[in-house]
Amino acid sequence: MLYFINDYSEGMAPEILDAMASSNMSKQSGYGDDEFCISAKEKIKKEIGKDAEIFFVSGGTQANKIVIASVLKNFEGVIAADTGHIAVHEAGAIENTGHKVFTLKSKDGKIDAGGIKRFCENFYADVNHEHMVYPGMVYISQPTEYGTLYSKKELEEINKVCKEYELLLFADGARLAYALGSSECDTSLKSIADLCDVFYIGGTKCGALLGEAIVFTNKDICKHFFTNMKLFGGVLAKSRVMGIQFDVLFSNGLYERLGKTGVDAAMKIKRALTEKGYELYLDSPTNQQFIVVDDLQREKLSENVAFGFMETLENGKHVIRFCTSWATDDEDVNKLIEIL
Amino acid sequence: MLYFINDYSEGMAPEILDAMASSNMSKQSGYGDDEFCISAKEKIKKEIGKDAEIFFVSGGTQANKIVIASVLKNFEGVIAADTGHIAVHEAGAIENTGHKVFTLKSKDGKIDAGGIKRFCENFYADVNHEHMVYPGMVYISQPTEYGTLYSKKELEEINKVCKEYELLLFADGARLAYALGSSECDTSLKSIADLCDVFYIGGTKCGALLGEAIVFTNKDICKHFFTNMKLFGGVLAKSRVMGIQFDVLFSNGLYERLGKTGVDAAMKIKRALTEKGYELYLDSPTNQQFIVVDDLQREKLSENVAFGFMETLENGKHVIRFCTSWATDDEDVNKLIEIL
Amino acid sequence: MLYFINDYSEGMAPEILDAMASSNMSKQSGYGDDEFCISAKEKIKKEIGKDAEIFFVSGGTQANKIVIASVLKNFEGVIAADTGHIAVHEAGAIENTGHKVFTLKSKDGKIDAGGIKRFCENFYADVNHEHMVYPGMVYISQPTEYGTLYSKKELEEINKVCKEYELLLFADGARLAYALGSSECDTSLKSIADLCDVFYIGGTKCGALLGEAIVFTNKDICKHFFTNMKLFGGVLAKSRVMGIQFDVLFSNGLYERLGKTGVDAAMKIKRALTEKGYELYLDSPTNQQFIVVDDLQREKLSENVAFGFMETLENGKHVIRFCTSWATDDEDVNKLIEIL
Amino acid sequence: MLYFINDYSEGMAPEILDAMASSNMSKQSGYGDDEFCISAKEKIKKEIGKDAEIFFVSGGTQANKIVIASVLKNFEGVIAADTGHIAVHEAGAIENTGHKVFTLKSKDGKIDAGGIKRFCENFYADVNHEHMVYPGMVYISQPTEYGTLYSKKELEEINKVCKEYELLLFADGARLAYALGSSECDTSLKSIADLCDVFYIGGTKCGALLGEAIVFTNKDICKHFFTNMKLFGGVLAKSRVMGIQFDVLFSNGLYERLGKTGVDAAMKIKRALTEKGYELYLDSPTNQQFIVVDDLQREKLSENVAFGFMETLENGKHVIRFCTSWATDDEDVNKLIEIL
Incomplete structure (x- = not known):
């Protein structure tokens, strides 16, 4: 067969396995203070070319859930493609935190600036909008659940609409490596970091054993994010697990x-x-x-x-x-x- | 003009005002044990022709929120028309309790048994449905937000699909008086009570000063509902307010x-x-x-x-x-x- | 007997009943825009001697729940007396919104600045406090659940500690009339408004048929509070009910x-x-x-x-x-x- | 030094590292259907001597949060020692799911049957208990946060009180290996499984790289637990990570x-x-x-x-x-x- x-059928990239094995008995601090997490964060910051707050969690639904619940206010929801992972395949993880997922009709897995703009225009034009959930964030996946890619231009347009309507922009990068590895991709880690308030770099589906790196380039929205991670069950005592993996993933390309x-x-x-x-x-x-x-x-x-x-x-x-x-x-x- | x-532009039906005035200084127990609440519940039970657990709350969003949150399990959502009140104009009150609102495309404000059945078939046919929100309830409004009515036959068909897929059936009767008062309406309080697990009889828009009567004919699903009402902020100390109104509303037709x-x-x-x-x-x-x-x-x-x-x-x-x-x-x- | x-055994003050009766058939806007709500708010602002945002809800647990849930961040809890209403008799209404209630041992129903300060000192001194719920608010009742009163000096001291530790101060005034009506009370509506970020003026237990007036003197913390009220089920369509009552309560002392x-x-x-x-x-x-x-x-x-x-x-x-x-x-x- | x-300063037991390395490139199903998870579950069931539903999550707070939130009803809380992990060091993870943590004064990190019984007696004796959070579960840690152990007799007594008051019994076994490895411990995996409705076997602090095994011996309370895990962000796509570890941990003692x-x-x-x-x-x-x-x-x-x-x-x-x-x-x- x-x-x-x-x-996600295999374990991890051999380079990661080697690093896990060779570091196995070294004594490390926990909860994000181990030397590997510190090093991995530096490497990622270097790669995106700017300062950021970086956190590691064990899976994609967890990353989406904690990021969205941490930054939205009670009365805000998140706009997503109707094919978006948070809209369909996370068992209501977002709603479980009290927030509505607004779905826009997608084309090839993508939504666009025009659709987001129309949604917001209609919302604010409605005389009853104070009785409705406010749009507070846009969620996109790069690449999408259908393997397609947002071009840099498309992201710039979405970013512009987000700024206009005070929406945060969040990119789910569960399969980000396969965007970066595609010859048709004109967005880099740097441009994604520039255009999004927060995104995550997928590990689980991209060669790590498990784990995702959440990158906040908008540092205003992640105050006490560690405690948010803790209360949503997303903190690992042995943070080295994450540190080692992302340190290796961001070494030597x-x-x-x-x-x-x-x-x-x-x-x-x-x-x-x-x-x-x-x-x-x-x-x-x-x-x-x-x-x-x-x-x-x-x-x-x-x-x-x-x-x-x-x-x-x-x-x-x-x-x-x-x-x-x-x-x-x-x-x-x-x-x-x-x-x- | x-x-x-x-x-809901005026106060209350004069009959209610009279009853409020004449009973004003009588001393009554609170939290549902006043003589008016007890009497009102008996009258409603007589009207629906069967036993039921009845509770009064101060508004429609509150009724919807508390009923839905009390009976759904963590992983369940509620199916509604895309024009349904809970889907649009309750500021995410349902999602705030952790539950997804699934929307079906409505026709003249209504959904039908066929649409609900297709939704459930697709859900259970999906190999990944354990990663998705389970449908746990159907929410309809009688009359709908567009003034239209479900016929008895339509309700029977919906009831049948609900039984087939173990969905609870909940009818929002914010404007129920205007269904009962319509010559084209072939559903009575009795038939609604027979076909739904729970429904509410609207007061606020139907001549009361404020308040709605929640009627559980399925008594298995409302154990400790009083405490649920309390924790969702829906209990009134002076329950007489509700009792008096519904006692009068259900006197002399x-x-x-x-x-x-x-x-x-x-x-x-x-x-x-x-x-x-x-x-x-x-x-x-x-x-x-x-x-x-x-x-x-x-x-x-x-x-x-x-x-x-x-x-x-x-x-x-x-x-x-x-x-x-x-x-x-x-x-x-x-x-x-x-x-x- | x-x-x-x-x-809360009787209905409402006769002055309120009269106003309800005389205004009963006047046509009013809903959702807080009726002329009575507008007038009542002006009277309350005059009484407290400063600008404020004022909202009306139907009960005390609802007031506590919506205020606390609206202003706290995910990772914050509220400090209360162990005899405080929110700690004991609201069926977990606060926890239901995701927030912990920290209880301090009370004396005669009261907590004091010293106890709050020690709690915060210990919290921030704990090396693991990022793994713990942050104190974000202090909740007091005036008068307390045991009928006792905070003196102006005690409130000033509590206010000072709150400022030091960036805690919001919230006073539950379910029985506020009985504080204001006591010869031993040296706090006025004005001083409470000056010293608290938000408080509520109790109606249900103080002569109204039902309802409480939430007063935010700290206007930074109540942006979109109406929508928060809506999503927590606390908005009344017929807001006149509240407006009429508080308009009368704040007329002629x-x-x-x-x-x-x-x-x-x-x-x-x-x-x-x-x-x-x-x-x-x-x-x-x-x-x-x-x-x-x-x-x-x-x-x-x-x-x-x-x-x-x-x-x-x-x-x-x-x-x-x-x-x-x-x-x-x-x-x-x-x-x-x-x-x- | x-x-x-x-x-949790080191990586994982060498036996686990070997198993991870040797299985690394084998292709496995995800989401719990890999051969290692299946094998690990069988071994655990054999060890406890009875049937059970077993699930793996990545950390202790996650295990506590998901178990408690999945089995409690809206109006129920969980009883714990005031030194219990869920009461202090999980940043409000339990309250975040809407549930109150009742704390009993502990002795050497433990609570006892008498204290639980008194709590429940007082609760049900209170005429206002319908206005209060219902006790629904008892949470203990074996060993406790202070390293002490519940004896078999103590667990039996607690189990008896739980049955009397319809409380579920949940044991946090974050450090369970250190109970089982102690000569003073007279509880085995078998007796814990017999006396608790659900418990978890700690991996993170007991030689695994990360992860805990949740064991439901009361199968009535874990229907659709997988979906609960998903919506709380606790499902790993690459479940092999968990399976391999627990399969090795439960091989050869x-x-x-x-x-x-x-x-x-x-x-x-x-x-x-x-x-x-x-x-x-x-x-x-x-x-x-x-x-x-x-x-x-x-x-x-x-x-x-x-x-x-x-x-x-x-x-x-x-x-x-x-x-x-x-x-x-x-x-x-x-x-x-x-x-x-």
């Missing part, structure tokens, strides 16, 4: 390199899919490739390949996903292409 | 009669609107009438009439609302008709 | 006069209790009098008087409460004294 | 052995402390030893040893803690004893 089902491995494999598969006449569901430049297949194709493929099932369309065809990762083997890619 | 702007007054006025206006060629936005058999007007009409009308503005349509025309009530004066109705 | 069981009626009756009872050798549980200068009785006395009294039971002491004796109010009849007081 | 400051290593070192230190005339703050049979020192002793010790500071007593002396762990080196213990 070939595995193209997700990007490893993070971007891991992303590139995944994207290169995906592009190879994408070219094969196109050549063989498969219908792409959308045009993804990153590690997730979505195609439309009929019953027969789906059944046939599933004999030899583990892939993701997304939905059945109105025409009866199915959207499936091939997902590569930092750990994808070129041999497996070749075998998959043969089968296609 | 003629006032057709809402159904007053509640339905107040509703009929409002609906009769609305029907008279509706007939005039139709005769004079106005475009009805939808066909409402209750106390709210929605019409589509152009800029000129809107401006003209606003010189002499206070009415509600709902929204501007894509064609540039406006949806406005004439709202009657238990207090609407026939003379005012005639004057309005002259102006139209 | 004589009723000295609480201060009625509020203080109602308080004085209750306190005068209580003082007469207190003198009789002392003369007849009853043991006072503590020295209360307001409308609640607590005495210690044995089994026999308790049983005997309960034959003719309805009073409150507080607790059984370790020596087997009982603390009971005689509570007077704005509605207490002098004849009843005389009858009680005869029985004692 | 000698490190006796806590039990490793978990208990790691605990014994820590306890043996602590007992050696305890004997030396006693011989050298140090004042023990209390008598701890596990890996945490608390002693009372004066300023001079504290300063002297701190030159060569990193230890924990707990509090300064009223007599000016200080309570400090020496903490050993699975990773404590015998050589370091000897060096410490020389210094004492």
Whole structure:
């Protein structure tokens, strides 16, 4: 069986395993004060080219939940794509903190400045808006849940609308390595850091064993964030676990390199899919490739390949996903292409 | 100026004022144990023809918030029309208690059994549904926010789907008197009580000074509801305020009669609107009438009439609302008709 | 039976009932924009001698809950007396909003500046305080749940400690009329307004039918408070109910006069209790009098008087409460004294 | 410098590191369906000798928060020792979920059946208890935050009171290995599982890199617990991280052995402390030893040893803690004893 089902099937990048092993018995402070966390934070700050407050948590839903709940006021909600992770697949983690998720209709997994602007215009134009949830933040994913990318220009436009309506901008980077590793990506860690108030750098799906690095470039909104992390259950006593991983990921360009491995494999598969006449569901430049297949194709493929099932369309065809990762083997890619 | 702007512009039905005045210095227990609350509950139970647990709170958002938060589990959300009061105009009161509001596209303010069923089928068919909010309740309004009515048959169908998917059924009756007072309404308090697990009988918009009566016919779901009311800030020390009002409202058919007054006025206006060629936005058999007007009409009308503005349509025309009530004066109705 | 069981047994002050009756059919805007609310707010501002933002809600727990939840940050808690209403008798209304109630040991229902200071010193001295709930507010009641009063000097000292540790100061005035009506009270509405960031003026227990007036003299902390009220279920559509009541209460010194009626009756009872050798549980200068009785006395009294039971002491004796109010009849007081 | 400051200074037990390394590139399902989680759960069930539902989360506060919030009803709180972790050092994580923590005065870190019974008796005897938070659960720690142990008899008594008052019993086993590894401990995993409705087996402080295993022996209370974990941010995509660790910890008696290593070192230190005339703050049979020192002793010790500071007593002396762990080196213990 070939595995193209997700990007978290393996353990961790060998470089991280080595660092874990070699540091295992060193005695370290906890709760973020270990030498690895300190070093990792410096490296990330260097990479984004500006000062920031950085915190590590163990997973993506946790990152989204704690960031959003910490910065929104009681009466504010967060605007997201209707396909956004917080809107669908986090079991109401955001609502559980008391905040509404406003959903905008997405196109290829993305929302745009125009849609956000219209939403805010309508909100403030409503004579009853004091009886309604105020928009307080915009949540985007880079890359999106459908593998697509926001261009730098698109982010700039969204940033501009956010400033106009006093919305904070938060980017979920659960798969950020696969954006940075894509040749079609014109946003860097630096530009994301410049344009967002806060974002997170995904580890779990990008070669780490677990963990995400939350980066606040807007330092006004993260006062006592550690205590917020604690009360939401997001603080690890042994913070070294996070420190070691991100210290290695941000040494020698490893993070971007891991992303590139995944994207290169995906592009190879994408070219094969196109050549063989498969219908792409959308045009993804990153590690997730979505195609439309009929019953027969789906059944046939599933004999030899583990892939993701997304939905059945109105025409009866199915959207499936091939997902590569930092750990994808070129041999497996070749075998998959043969089968296609 | 003629006032057709809402159904809460005046104080209370004179019968209630009289009862308040005559009982004013009688000494009563508080927190629901006063003689008026006890009497009112008996009258309501008689009216619905079955046993029930009944509680009084001071407003509609409070009723919705406390009922929903009390009966849902952490991981459950509530299904509502996208035009439902809890979805739009309660400032996130439901999300504030940790629960997601799922919205279904409504038609004339209503959702139907088919839509609820499809939603649940899709939910349980999703392989990832354990990562998603579970549907736990259906919220409907009778009449709806657009004045329309669920027929008994429609409620029966919704009830059936709810049973199938273990959803509780909750009816918001903020304007229930105007359903009961409508000749097109084939649901009675009895049938609503039979088909819903819990509903509330609106006072604030139906002739009371303030307050709503929450009726649990499903007694399994309201254990310790008093304490839930307390912790959500919904308990009144002087419960007599509620008791007196609902005791009077449910004496001598007053509640339905107040509703009929409002609906009769609305029907008279509706007939005039139709005769004079106005475009009805939808066909409402209750106390709210929605019409589509152009800029000129809107401006003209606003010189002499206070009415509600709902929204501007894509064609540039406006949806406005004439709202009657238990207090609407026939003379005012005639004057309005002259102006139209 | 004589009723000295609480201060919410009757309806409302006759002046309020008159105003309700005479204004009943006038058409008013809702949600706080009615002419009575506007007038009442002006009168209260005049009374406190400074600008303020004022909001009306229907009950005390609601006032406490919404104020505290609106101004505290996620990681902050509120300091209260261990006998404070929010700490004991609100069914966890504060915790329900996500905030811890820190309790300080009280003396005669009061806490003091020294205790608050020690609490904060210990908190900030703790090396692990980032793992702990931050104190963010001090909650006091004037008069307290035991009828005692904070002196102006005590409030000034508490205010000073609050400033030192960046704590907001909030006074629960559920029975404020009985403080203002006491000859031993050296705090006025003006001094309370000067020394607290926010307080509420109790209506329910002080002659209103229902309702409390929340007064923010610190206007920095109540931005969008209306929307907070809405989402916590504390907004009344028919705000006139509140407006009329507080407009009357703050006309012609009625509020203080109602308080004085209750306190005068209580003082007469207190003198009789002392003369007849009853043991006072503590020295209360307001409308609640607590005495210690044995089994026999308790049983005997309960034959003719309805009073409150507080607790059984370790020596087997009982603390009971005689509570007077704005509605207490002098004849009843005389009858009680005869029985004692 | 000698490190006796806590039990989470090092990485993980070498056996776990080996298992992580050897399994690193194996492809595994996520979200709890990996082969390691399945195997670990079987081993734990075998160890406790009964069926159970088992879940893994990344830290102790998370375990406490999710368990408590998942099983309590809105109007219920949890009873804990005033020194309990949830009462002091979790930044209000429990209150953040809407629940009050009731604190009972502890003795040596423990509460007892008598105290719980009195609390419940008083609660139900209070005529106003419907206005108060209901006790719904008892939280204990085994060993406690002060290193002490509940005996089997004590747990049985607590269990009995819990049954009587319909309270769930939850044991926080953050340091459970150090209970199991103590010769003075007469509770086994089996007896804890028999007497508690739910408990967690601590990994983070007991030799794992991170993580805790939540064990529900009362399966009625954990329906949809996975979704609760998700919405509280406690689900790891790469569940293998947890599975591998607990699979190794519960192979060949490793978990208990790691605990014994820590306890043996602590007992050696305890004997030396006693011989050298140090004042023990209390008598701890596990890996945490608390002693009372004066300023001079504290300063002297701190030159060569990193230890924990707990509090300064009223007599000016200080309570400090020496903490050993699975990773404590015998050589370091000897060096410490020389210094004492």
